[in-house]
Amino acid sequence: MTSDVAAGLIEPYLCDDDVDRIIKWTKATITRIQEYMAEGNPGAEEMSGYWMQSQKTIPKWLEVMRHVHFLSEDEMRVVAKRPEHRFGIFYTTLYLQPTTYIEWETKKFVENGGKLMKQRVENLQEVKSMGFDIIVNCSGLGSRELVGDREVFPTRGQIIKVECPKLKYFFIDDLYYALLK
Ligand SMILES: Cc1cc2nc3c(=O)[nH]c(=O)nc-3n(C[C@H](O)[C@H](O)[C@H](O)COP(=O)(O)OP(=O)(O)OC[C@H]3O[C@@H](n4cnc5c(N)ncnc54)[C@H](O)[C@@H]3O)c2cc1C
Structure with missing residues:
Protein backbone atom coordinates (compact mmCIF):
# COMPACT_ATOMS: atom_id res chain seq x y z
CA MET A 1 0.00 0.00 0.00
CA GLY A 113 -20.66 -1.21 11.18
CA GLY A 114 -18.23 -1.55 8.26
CA LYS A 115 -16.88 -5.02 7.57
CA LEU A 116 -13.37 -5.70 6.32
CA MET A 117 -12.47 -8.49 3.92
CA LYS A 118 -8.90 -8.95 2.72
CA GLN A 119 -8.54 -10.65 -0.65
CA ARG A 120 -7.14 -10.11 -4.10
CA VAL A 121 -9.75 -9.12 -6.70
CA GLU A 122 -9.17 -10.26 -10.27
CA ASN A 123 -11.94 -8.14 -11.85
CA LEU A 124 -14.81 -5.87 -10.75
CA GLN A 125 -17.44 -8.38 -11.89
CA GLU A 126 -16.18 -10.63 -9.10
CA VAL A 127 -17.04 -7.89 -6.55
CA LYS A 128 -20.37 -7.12 -8.24
CA SER A 129 -21.41 -10.74 -7.92
CA MET A 130 -21.01 -10.41 -4.12
CA GLY A 131 -24.13 -8.21 -4.19
CA PHE A 132 -22.75 -4.75 -3.28
CA ASP A 133 -24.75 -1.67 -4.39
CA ILE A 134 -21.72 0.56 -4.89
CA ILE A 135 -18.15 -0.37 -5.82
CA VAL A 136 -15.41 2.21 -5.25
CA ASN A 137 -12.24 1.24 -7.07
CA CYS A 138 -9.31 2.58 -5.00
CA SER A 139 -6.74 0.01 -6.04
CA GLY A 140 -4.03 2.58 -6.86
CA LEU A 141 -1.33 1.11 -9.09
CA GLY A 142 -3.31 -2.16 -9.07
CA SER A 143 -5.77 -0.44 -11.47
CA ARG A 144 -3.37 -1.23 -14.31
CA GLU A 145 -4.25 -4.91 -14.02
CA LEU A 146 -7.68 -4.67 -12.38
CA VAL A 147 -9.35 -2.35 -14.92
CA GLY A 148 -6.61 -1.97 -17.56
CA ASP A 149 -5.92 1.68 -16.65
CA ARG A 150 -2.60 2.28 -18.45
CA GLU A 151 -2.56 5.95 -17.38
CA VAL A 152 -1.57 4.85 -13.88
CA PHE A 153 2.16 4.21 -13.61
C1 LIG B 1 7.96 7.93 -0.97
C2 LIG B 1 6.61 8.55 -1.29
C3 LIG B 1 6.26 9.77 -0.73
C4 LIG B 1 5.01 10.34 -1.00
N1 LIG B 1 4.67 11.53 -0.42
C5 LIG B 1 3.45 12.08 -0.61
C6 LIG B 1 3.06 13.29 0.05
O1 LIG B 1 3.82 13.88 0.82
N2 LIG B 1 1.80 13.78 -0.20
C7 LIG B 1 0.94 13.12 -1.05
O2 LIG B 1 -0.20 13.59 -1.22
N3 LIG B 1 1.29 11.97 -1.68
C8 LIG B 1 2.51 11.45 -1.48
N4 LIG B 1 2.86 10.29 -2.13
C9 LIG B 1 1.91 9.69 -3.06
C10 LIG B 1 0.85 8.92 -2.29
O3 LIG B 1 1.47 8.04 -1.38
C11 LIG B 1 -0.04 8.10 -3.26
O4 LIG B 1 -0.54 8.93 -4.28
C12 LIG B 1 -1.22 7.50 -2.50
O5 LIG B 1 -0.78 6.80 -1.36
C13 LIG B 1 -2.03 6.58 -3.39
O6 LIG B 1 -3.09 6.09 -2.60
P1 LIG B 1 -4.11 5.05 -3.16
O7 LIG B 1 -5.12 4.83 -2.08
O8 LIG B 1 -4.58 5.48 -4.51
O9 LIG B 1 -3.22 3.72 -3.40
P2 LIG B 1 -2.58 2.71 -2.35
O10 LIG B 1 -2.28 3.36 -1.02
O11 LIG B 1 -1.42 2.05 -3.06
O12 LIG B 1 -3.73 1.67 -2.09
C14 LIG B 1 -4.15 0.76 -3.08
C15 LIG B 1 -4.58 -0.51 -2.37
O13 LIG B 1 -5.25 -1.34 -3.31
C16 LIG B 1 -4.81 -2.68 -3.12
N5 LIG B 1 -4.99 -3.41 -4.39
C17 LIG B 1 -4.46 -3.13 -5.59
N6 LIG B 1 -4.87 -4.02 -6.51
C18 LIG B 1 -5.70 -4.88 -5.87
C19 LIG B 1 -6.46 -6.04 -6.28
N7 LIG B 1 -6.44 -6.47 -7.55
N8 LIG B 1 -7.22 -6.69 -5.33
C20 LIG B 1 -7.24 -6.25 -4.05
N9 LIG B 1 -6.55 -5.16 -3.61
C21 LIG B 1 -5.79 -4.50 -4.51
C22 LIG B 1 -3.34 -2.54 -2.72
O14 LIG B 1 -2.88 -3.71 -2.06
C23 LIG B 1 -3.41 -1.33 -1.80
O15 LIG B 1 -3.73 -1.72 -0.47
C24 LIG B 1 4.10 9.69 -1.85
C25 LIG B 1 4.46 8.44 -2.42
C26 LIG B 1 5.69 7.88 -2.12
C27 LIG B 1 6.04 6.52 -2.71
Missing part, protein backbone atom coordinates in the same frame (compact mmCIF):
# COMPACT_ATOMS: atom_id res chain seq x y z
CA THR A 2 1.61 3.26 -1.13
CA SER A 3 -0.41 5.32 1.38
CA ASP A 4 1.43 3.65 4.24
CA VAL A 5 4.77 5.16 3.18
CA ALA A 6 3.80 8.62 1.90
CA ALA A 7 5.50 11.62 3.47
CA GLY A 8 2.06 13.09 4.12
CA LEU A 9 2.09 16.73 2.98
CA ILE A 10 -1.40 17.83 1.91
CA GLU A 11 -0.80 19.45 -1.46
CA PRO A 12 -2.68 18.61 -4.69
CA TYR A 13 0.56 18.11 -6.60
CA LEU A 14 0.41 17.54 -10.41
CA CYS A 15 -3.40 17.49 -10.49
CA ASP A 16 -4.30 20.54 -12.52
CA ASP A 17 -6.30 18.81 -15.26
CA ASP A 18 -9.45 18.39 -13.13
CA VAL A 19 -8.85 21.18 -10.69
CA ASP A 20 -12.39 21.86 -9.44
CA ARG A 21 -12.86 18.24 -8.41
CA ILE A 22 -9.38 18.21 -6.84
CA ILE A 23 -10.20 21.38 -4.83
CA LYS A 24 -13.41 19.77 -3.58
CA TRP A 25 -11.51 16.63 -2.52
CA THR A 26 -8.74 18.66 -0.88
CA LYS A 27 -11.26 20.69 1.16
CA ALA A 28 -12.95 17.44 2.26
CA THR A 29 -9.54 15.97 3.17
CA ILE A 30 -8.60 19.02 5.23
CA THR A 31 -11.95 18.93 7.08
CA ARG A 32 -11.46 15.25 7.85
CA ILE A 33 -7.89 15.77 9.12
CA GLN A 34 -9.13 18.64 11.31
CA GLU A 35 -11.64 16.20 12.87
CA TYR A 36 -8.74 13.79 13.42
CA MET A 37 -6.67 16.55 15.06
CA ALA A 38 -9.59 17.75 17.21
CA GLU A 39 -9.69 14.32 18.86
CA GLY A 40 -6.05 14.83 19.91
CA ASN A 41 -4.67 12.10 17.64
CA PRO A 42 -0.95 12.05 16.84
CA GLY A 43 0.86 12.77 13.59
CA ALA A 44 -1.13 15.67 12.13
CA GLU A 45 -0.32 19.36 12.29
CA GLU A 46 -0.14 22.59 10.30
CA MET A 47 3.01 23.03 8.25
CA SER A 48 4.21 26.16 6.45
CA GLY A 49 6.90 26.43 3.84
CA TYR A 50 8.28 27.40 0.47
CA TRP A 51 7.59 26.03 -3.00
CA MET A 52 10.39 27.06 -5.34
CA GLN A 53 9.74 27.02 -9.09
CA SER A 54 11.79 27.30 -12.26
CA GLN A 55 8.69 28.28 -14.29
CA LYS A 56 6.13 30.53 -12.64
CA THR A 57 2.98 28.49 -11.86
CA ILE A 58 0.04 29.74 -9.83
CA PRO A 59 -2.25 26.72 -9.51
CA LYS A 60 -5.91 27.27 -8.66
CA TRP A 61 -5.64 24.86 -5.69
CA LEU A 62 -3.61 27.49 -3.82
CA GLU A 63 -7.01 28.95 -2.83
CA VAL A 64 -7.36 26.02 -0.42
CA MET A 65 -4.03 26.82 1.26
CA ARG A 66 -3.60 29.40 4.03
CA HIS A 67 -1.17 32.35 4.35
CA VAL A 68 -0.39 32.28 0.60
CA HIS A 69 2.32 34.76 -0.22
CA PHE A 70 4.39 35.24 -3.40
CA LEU A 71 8.02 35.86 -2.55
CA SER A 72 9.48 39.27 -3.26
CA GLU A 73 12.90 39.65 -4.89
CA ASP A 74 14.40 40.36 -1.47
CA GLU A 75 12.88 37.19 -0.03
CA MET A 76 14.03 35.16 -3.05
CA ARG A 77 17.62 36.26 -2.40
CA VAL A 78 17.37 34.69 1.07
CA VAL A 79 15.29 31.60 0.32
CA ALA A 80 16.43 30.46 -3.17
CA LYS A 81 19.17 27.84 -3.05
CA ARG A 82 19.74 26.88 -6.70
CA PRO A 83 19.71 28.77 -10.06
CA GLU A 84 16.46 26.94 -11.01
CA HIS A 85 14.70 28.59 -8.05
CA ARG A 86 13.41 31.59 -9.99
CA PHE A 87 9.97 32.04 -8.34
CA GLY A 88 8.71 31.20 -4.89
CA ILE A 89 5.43 30.82 -3.01
CA PHE A 90 4.98 30.55 0.74
CA TYR A 91 1.89 28.83 2.14
CA THR A 92 0.52 26.86 5.07
CA THR A 93 -1.01 23.41 4.67
CA LEU A 94 -1.41 20.29 6.80
CA TYR A 95 0.94 17.41 7.40
CA LEU A 96 -0.48 13.96 8.14
CA GLN A 97 1.46 10.88 9.20
CA PRO A 98 -0.45 8.33 7.08
CA THR A 99 0.04 5.12 9.09
CA THR A 100 -1.64 6.34 12.28
CA TYR A 101 -4.36 8.10 10.28
CA ILE A 102 -5.21 4.92 8.33
CA GLU A 103 -5.51 3.03 11.64
CA TRP A 104 -7.94 5.72 12.91
CA GLU A 105 -10.07 5.61 9.72
CA THR A 106 -10.16 1.81 9.84
CA LYS A 107 -11.34 1.90 13.48
CA LYS A 108 -14.08 4.46 12.62
CA PHE A 109 -15.21 2.32 9.69
CA VAL A 110 -15.53 -0.81 11.83
CA GLU A 111 -17.20 1.11 14.71
CA ASN A 112 -19.82 2.34 12.24
CA PRO A 154 4.70 4.00 -10.77
CA THR A 155 7.27 6.73 -10.16
CA ARG A 156 10.27 6.65 -7.87
CA GLY A 157 10.12 8.18 -4.42
CA GLN A 158 12.46 7.89 -1.48
CA ILE A 159 12.09 9.35 2.00
CA ILE A 160 15.20 9.92 4.12
CA LYS A 161 14.75 10.85 7.78
CA VAL A 162 17.44 13.15 9.17
CA GLU A 163 17.88 15.09 12.39
CA CYS A 164 17.70 18.80 11.42
CA PRO A 165 16.40 21.08 14.20
CA LYS A 166 17.30 24.14 12.09
CA LEU A 167 14.56 23.37 9.57
CA LYS A 168 11.49 25.44 10.44
CA TYR A 169 9.61 25.39 7.12
CA PHE A 170 9.02 22.79 4.40
CA PHE A 171 10.93 23.34 1.19
CA ILE A 172 9.77 21.98 -2.18
CA ASP A 173 11.19 22.30 -5.67
CA ASP A 174 10.75 20.41 -8.94
CA LEU A 175 12.99 17.54 -7.78
CA TYR A 176 13.10 17.38 -3.99
CA TYR A 177 11.21 18.25 -0.88
CA ALA A 178 12.22 18.62 2.75
CA LEU A 179 9.45 18.31 5.33
CA LEU A 180 9.51 18.80 9.08
CA LYS A 181 8.79 15.89 11.42
Whole structure:
Protein backbone atom coordinates (compact mmCIF):
# COMPACT_ATOMS: atom_id res chain seq x y z
CA MET A 1 0.00 0.00 0.00
CA THR A 2 1.61 3.26 -1.13
CA SER A 3 -0.41 5.32 1.38
CA ASP A 4 1.43 3.65 4.24
CA VAL A 5 4.77 5.16 3.18
CA ALA A 6 3.80 8.62 1.90
CA ALA A 7 5.50 11.62 3.47
CA GLY A 8 2.06 13.09 4.12
CA LEU A 9 2.09 16.73 2.98
CA ILE A 10 -1.40 17.83 1.91
CA GLU A 11 -0.80 19.45 -1.46
CA PRO A 12 -2.68 18.61 -4.69
CA TYR A 13 0.56 18.11 -6.60
CA LEU A 14 0.41 17.54 -10.41
CA CYS A 15 -3.40 17.49 -10.49
CA ASP A 16 -4.30 20.54 -12.52
CA ASP A 17 -6.30 18.81 -15.26
CA ASP A 18 -9.45 18.39 -13.13
CA VAL A 19 -8.85 21.18 -10.69
CA ASP A 20 -12.39 21.86 -9.44
CA ARG A 21 -12.86 18.24 -8.41
CA ILE A 22 -9.38 18.21 -6.84
CA ILE A 23 -10.20 21.38 -4.83
CA LYS A 24 -13.41 19.77 -3.58
CA TRP A 25 -11.51 16.63 -2.52
CA THR A 26 -8.74 18.66 -0.88
CA LYS A 27 -11.26 20.69 1.16
CA ALA A 28 -12.95 17.44 2.26
CA THR A 29 -9.54 15.97 3.17
CA ILE A 30 -8.60 19.02 5.23
CA THR A 31 -11.95 18.93 7.08
CA ARG A 32 -11.46 15.25 7.85
CA ILE A 33 -7.89 15.77 9.12
CA GLN A 34 -9.13 18.64 11.31
CA GLU A 35 -11.64 16.20 12.87
CA TYR A 36 -8.74 13.79 13.42
CA MET A 37 -6.67 16.55 15.06
CA ALA A 38 -9.59 17.75 17.21
CA GLU A 39 -9.69 14.32 18.86
CA GLY A 40 -6.05 14.83 19.91
CA ASN A 41 -4.67 12.10 17.64
CA PRO A 42 -0.95 12.05 16.84
CA GLY A 43 0.86 12.77 13.59
CA ALA A 44 -1.13 15.67 12.13
CA GLU A 45 -0.32 19.36 12.29
CA GLU A 46 -0.14 22.59 10.30
CA MET A 47 3.01 23.03 8.25
CA SER A 48 4.21 26.16 6.45
CA GLY A 49 6.90 26.43 3.84
CA TYR A 50 8.28 27.40 0.47
CA TRP A 51 7.59 26.03 -3.00
CA MET A 52 10.39 27.06 -5.34
CA GLN A 53 9.74 27.02 -9.09
CA SER A 54 11.79 27.30 -12.26
CA GLN A 55 8.69 28.28 -14.29
CA LYS A 56 6.13 30.53 -12.64
CA THR A 57 2.98 28.49 -11.86
CA ILE A 58 0.04 29.74 -9.83
CA PRO A 59 -2.25 26.72 -9.51
CA LYS A 60 -5.91 27.27 -8.66
CA TRP A 61 -5.64 24.86 -5.69
CA LEU A 62 -3.61 27.49 -3.82
CA GLU A 63 -7.01 28.95 -2.83
CA VAL A 64 -7.36 26.02 -0.42
CA MET A 65 -4.03 26.82 1.26
CA ARG A 66 -3.60 29.40 4.03
CA HIS A 67 -1.17 32.35 4.35
CA VAL A 68 -0.39 32.28 0.60
CA HIS A 69 2.32 34.76 -0.22
CA PHE A 70 4.39 35.24 -3.40
CA LEU A 71 8.02 35.86 -2.55
CA SER A 72 9.48 39.27 -3.26
CA GLU A 73 12.90 39.65 -4.89
CA ASP A 74 14.40 40.36 -1.47
CA GLU A 75 12.88 37.19 -0.03
CA MET A 76 14.03 35.16 -3.05
CA ARG A 77 17.62 36.26 -2.40
CA VAL A 78 17.37 34.69 1.07
CA VAL A 79 15.29 31.60 0.32
CA ALA A 80 16.43 30.46 -3.17
CA LYS A 81 19.17 27.84 -3.05
CA ARG A 82 19.74 26.88 -6.70
CA PRO A 83 19.71 28.77 -10.06
CA GLU A 84 16.46 26.94 -11.01
CA HIS A 85 14.70 28.59 -8.05
CA ARG A 86 13.41 31.59 -9.99
CA PHE A 87 9.97 32.04 -8.34
CA GLY A 88 8.71 31.20 -4.89
CA ILE A 89 5.43 30.82 -3.01
CA PHE A 90 4.98 30.55 0.74
CA TYR A 91 1.89 28.83 2.14
CA THR A 92 0.52 26.86 5.07
CA THR A 93 -1.01 23.41 4.67
CA LEU A 94 -1.41 20.29 6.80
CA TYR A 95 0.94 17.41 7.40
CA LEU A 96 -0.48 13.96 8.14
CA GLN A 97 1.46 10.88 9.20
CA PRO A 98 -0.45 8.33 7.08
CA THR A 99 0.04 5.12 9.09
CA THR A 100 -1.64 6.34 12.28
CA TYR A 101 -4.36 8.10 10.28
CA ILE A 102 -5.21 4.92 8.33
CA GLU A 103 -5.51 3.03 11.64
CA TRP A 104 -7.94 5.72 12.91
CA GLU A 105 -10.07 5.61 9.72
CA THR A 106 -10.16 1.81 9.84
CA LYS A 107 -11.34 1.90 13.48
CA LYS A 108 -14.08 4.46 12.62
CA PHE A 109 -15.21 2.32 9.69
CA VAL A 110 -15.53 -0.81 11.83
CA GLU A 111 -17.20 1.11 14.71
CA ASN A 112 -19.82 2.34 12.24
CA GLY A 113 -20.66 -1.21 11.18
CA GLY A 114 -18.23 -1.55 8.26
CA LYS A 115 -16.88 -5.02 7.57
CA LEU A 116 -13.37 -5.70 6.32
CA MET A 117 -12.47 -8.49 3.92
CA LYS A 118 -8.90 -8.95 2.72
CA GLN A 119 -8.54 -10.65 -0.65
CA ARG A 120 -7.14 -10.11 -4.10
CA VAL A 121 -9.75 -9.12 -6.70
CA GLU A 122 -9.17 -10.26 -10.27
CA ASN A 123 -11.94 -8.14 -11.85
CA LEU A 124 -14.81 -5.87 -10.75
CA GLN A 125 -17.44 -8.38 -11.89
CA GLU A 126 -16.18 -10.63 -9.10
CA VAL A 127 -17.04 -7.89 -6.55
CA LYS A 128 -20.37 -7.12 -8.24
CA SER A 129 -21.41 -10.74 -7.92
CA MET A 130 -21.01 -10.41 -4.12
CA GLY A 131 -24.13 -8.21 -4.19
CA PHE A 132 -22.75 -4.75 -3.28
CA ASP A 133 -24.75 -1.67 -4.39
CA ILE A 134 -21.72 0.56 -4.89
CA ILE A 135 -18.15 -0.37 -5.82
CA VAL A 136 -15.41 2.21 -5.25
CA ASN A 137 -12.24 1.24 -7.07
CA CYS A 138 -9.31 2.58 -5.00
CA SER A 139 -6.74 0.01 -6.04
CA GLY A 140 -4.03 2.58 -6.86
CA LEU A 141 -1.33 1.11 -9.09
CA GLY A 142 -3.31 -2.16 -9.07
CA SER A 143 -5.77 -0.44 -11.47
CA ARG A 144 -3.37 -1.23 -14.31
CA GLU A 145 -4.25 -4.91 -14.02
CA LEU A 146 -7.68 -4.67 -12.38
CA VAL A 147 -9.35 -2.35 -14.92
CA GLY A 148 -6.61 -1.97 -17.56
CA ASP A 149 -5.92 1.68 -16.65
CA ARG A 150 -2.60 2.28 -18.45
CA GLU A 151 -2.56 5.95 -17.38
CA VAL A 152 -1.57 4.85 -13.88
CA PHE A 153 2.16 4.21 -13.61
CA PRO A 154 4.70 4.00 -10.77
CA THR A 155 7.27 6.73 -10.16
CA ARG A 156 10.27 6.65 -7.87
CA GLY A 157 10.12 8.18 -4.42
CA GLN A 158 12.46 7.89 -1.48
CA ILE A 159 12.09 9.35 2.00
CA ILE A 160 15.20 9.92 4.12
CA LYS A 161 14.75 10.85 7.78
CA VAL A 162 17.44 13.15 9.17
CA GLU A 163 17.88 15.09 12.39
CA CYS A 164 17.70 18.80 11.42
CA PRO A 165 16.40 21.08 14.20
CA LYS A 166 17.30 24.14 12.09
CA LEU A 167 14.56 23.37 9.57
CA LYS A 168 11.49 25.44 10.44
CA TYR A 169 9.61 25.39 7.12
CA PHE A 170 9.02 22.79 4.40
CA PHE A 171 10.93 23.34 1.19
CA ILE A 172 9.77 21.98 -2.18
CA ASP A 173 11.19 22.30 -5.67
CA ASP A 174 10.75 20.41 -8.94
CA LEU A 175 12.99 17.54 -7.78
CA TYR A 176 13.10 17.38 -3.99
CA TYR A 177 11.21 18.25 -0.88
CA ALA A 178 12.22 18.62 2.75
CA LEU A 179 9.45 18.31 5.33
CA LEU A 180 9.51 18.80 9.08
CA LYS A 181 8.79 15.89 11.42
C1 LIG B 1 7.96 7.93 -0.97
C2 LIG B 1 6.61 8.55 -1.29
C3 LIG B 1 6.26 9.77 -0.73
C4 LIG B 1 5.01 10.34 -1.00
N1 LIG B 1 4.67 11.53 -0.42
C5 LIG B 1 3.45 12.08 -0.61
C6 LIG B 1 3.06 13.29 0.05
O1 LIG B 1 3.82 13.88 0.82
N2 LIG B 1 1.80 13.78 -0.20
C7 LIG B 1 0.94 13.12 -1.05
O2 LIG B 1 -0.20 13.59 -1.22
N3 LIG B 1 1.29 11.97 -1.68
C8 LIG B 1 2.51 11.45 -1.48
N4 LIG B 1 2.86 10.29 -2.13
C9 LIG B 1 1.91 9.69 -3.06
C10 LIG B 1 0.85 8.92 -2.29
O3 LIG B 1 1.47 8.04 -1.38
C11 LIG B 1 -0.04 8.10 -3.26
O4 LIG B 1 -0.54 8.93 -4.28
C12 LIG B 1 -1.22 7.50 -2.50
O5 LIG B 1 -0.78 6.80 -1.36
C13 LIG B 1 -2.03 6.58 -3.39
O6 LIG B 1 -3.09 6.09 -2.60
P1 LIG B 1 -4.11 5.05 -3.16
O7 LIG B 1 -5.12 4.83 -2.08
O8 LIG B 1 -4.58 5.48 -4.51
O9 LIG B 1 -3.22 3.72 -3.40
P2 LIG B 1 -2.58 2.71 -2.35
O10 LIG B 1 -2.28 3.36 -1.02
O11 LIG B 1 -1.42 2.05 -3.06
O12 LIG B 1 -3.73 1.67 -2.09
C14 LIG B 1 -4.15 0.76 -3.08
C15 LIG B 1 -4.58 -0.51 -2.37
O13 LIG B 1 -5.25 -1.34 -3.31
C16 LIG B 1 -4.81 -2.68 -3.12
N5 LIG B 1 -4.99 -3.41 -4.39
C17 LIG B 1 -4.46 -3.13 -5.59
N6 LIG B 1 -4.87 -4.02 -6.51
C18 LIG B 1 -5.70 -4.88 -5.87
C19 LIG B 1 -6.46 -6.04 -6.28
N7 LIG B 1 -6.44 -6.47 -7.55
N8 LIG B 1 -7.22 -6.69 -5.33
C20 LIG B 1 -7.24 -6.25 -4.05
N9 LIG B 1 -6.55 -5.16 -3.61
C21 LIG B 1 -5.79 -4.50 -4.51
C22 LIG B 1 -3.34 -2.54 -2.72
O14 LIG B 1 -2.88 -3.71 -2.06
C23 LIG B 1 -3.41 -1.33 -1.80
O15 LIG B 1 -3.73 -1.72 -0.47
C24 LIG B 1 4.10 9.69 -1.85
C25 LIG B 1 4.46 8.44 -2.42
C26 LIG B 1 5.69 7.88 -2.12
C27 LIG B 1 6.04 6.52 -2.71
